[in-house]
Amino acid sequence: MNINEFRQILQLVLDDEATEKQIKAFHEQISKNAEYRKIYEVEQTTHLFIKQKISRTNTPSNLIDDIRSSISKL
Amino acid sequence: MPDQVSNQEKMEKIPKSQQEKHMVFNKEMMPHIDSMYNFAFKLTLSEYDAKDLVQETYLKAFRFIDSFEQGTNAKAWLFKIMKNNFINDFRKKSKQPAQIDYHEVESVYNSEDIDENITIDLRTESVQDLIGDEISNAINSLATDFRMVIILCDLEGFTYEEMAKILDIPVGTVRSRLHRARFILKQKLKLYAESLGYKSIDEDEEIIDL
Numbered sequence: 081m082n083i084n085e086f087r088q089i090l091q092l093v094l095d096d097e098a099t100e101k102q103i104k105a106f107h108e109q110i111s112k113n114a115e116y117r118k119i120y121e122v123e124q125t126t127h128l129f130i131k132q133k134i135s136r137t138n139t140p141s142n143l144i145d146d147i148r149s150s151i152s153k154l
Numbered sequence: 155m156p157d158q159v160s161n162q163e164k165m166e167k168i169p170k171s172q173q174e175k176h177m178v179f180n181k182e183m184m185p186h187i188d189s190m191y192n193f194a195f196k197l198t199l200s201e202y203d204a205k206d207l208v209q210e211t212y213l214k215a216f217r218f219i220d221s222f223e224q225g226t227n228a229k230a231w232l233f234k235i236m237k238n239n240f241i242n243d244f245r246k247k248s249k250q251p252a253q254i255d256y257h258e259v260e261s262v263y264n265s266e267d268i269d270e271n272i273t274i275d276l277r278t279e280s281v282q283d284l285i286g287d288e289i290s291n292a293i294n295s296l297a298t299d300f301r302m303v304i305i306l307c308d309l310e311g312f313t314y315e316e317m318a319k320i321l322d323i324p325v326g327t328v329r330s331r332l333h334r335a336r337f338i339l340k341q342k343l344k345l346y347a348e349s350l351g352y353k354s355i356d357e358d359e360e361i362i363d364l
Contacts (some may be wrong), residue, residue, distance in 0.1 A: 091333055095307065097314050126309075126340065133289040134309045139191040140205055144184065147212045151179070152218065 081109050086116055094127045159249050175219050182228040183215055187308055190232055197240050199294055207244050211236040227316065234320045237302070292342040300335035307332055 081089075089150050092098035098106065110117040159174035170178065190211060214235050215222075222231055262353065293304055306312045314332075318325045 087255060088333075089338075095314070096334075097329075106188070130289060130304075130336075130339070133310045134305070135290050136188070136192050136309070137195040137201075137204075139188050140201070143191060143205055143208060144187060146205075147187075147209055150209060150213055151176075151216050154213070 081105065083116075088120070090123055091121060094124060170220055174246060175216065178222070178224060179216055180218055180284060182222070182224065183212065183219075186229045186232055190236060192309070193233060193236060193305060194240075194281060194294070196301060196309075197236075197298065203244070207236065207240060210244065211239050214239060219324060230312065230316045230320055231308075233306070233310075233312075234322075237320055254306065266309070280303055288343060288346050292346070295342065296335060302337065303328065303332045304335050 086106075086109055089098060089102050091101060093106050110120050187208070191208050193205060194207040194211070195201065196206050198207055211232060217287045219236075222228065293301060297306065302321065303317065307314075312320065314325050314328045321328065323331075324332055338350050
């Protein structure tokens, strides 16, 4: 598996979209290739970090009432 | 059994009474209000516009609630309405400047040898603290199409299949768009990290490491 193929499967693994066959091939690669394992560890951390840091914006308190009010006028 | 399913499907298509519409709306649509507002805010980058977009989306959802099949993914259905509303109506109405042309952006990153090695090592907390606040800025500065896939996948947890339906694009395009969005995002964060004085310790790997 070359580096580009590895990175394509890596994205699928990190997004829980890889097939069982791809997961198996992926684990084979990271168990025998230190460079790939390091890429995986770094990418996994980045992936989780970005997920955690994407902030949610609080919903305005009156929004639900405004929607209900608009719908009642239909 | 097929007859039963077929009959059930026919039942679902029968127009609902006002009371039923409100019941379905409250049960299936309203629980997603926070995710909807958040998506609207990420698209419009304005509290005022986000509120407008959410209201328009929910009004449209109520009008077309007969076409929603109970038991299917209400959240994905609402996101699709919002995306279409934003692309077709809202952006024109709010007179926002034209967004970056996706094809133009894509062509920049479309080469086979896209710099796959851009990697930021965030395994130490000190780097995470420094870069944390920059994530939102970096995401907000992405072109809308790239911003959408990051939000849908990394914040809302939609599958590739669900994202394909929401965005009306093939799953393969979801995959490549997500890949490019993350590449641009990492590139922005790498530049930011470098501006703070961090250098790659291993230039061959281009990993910013502390």
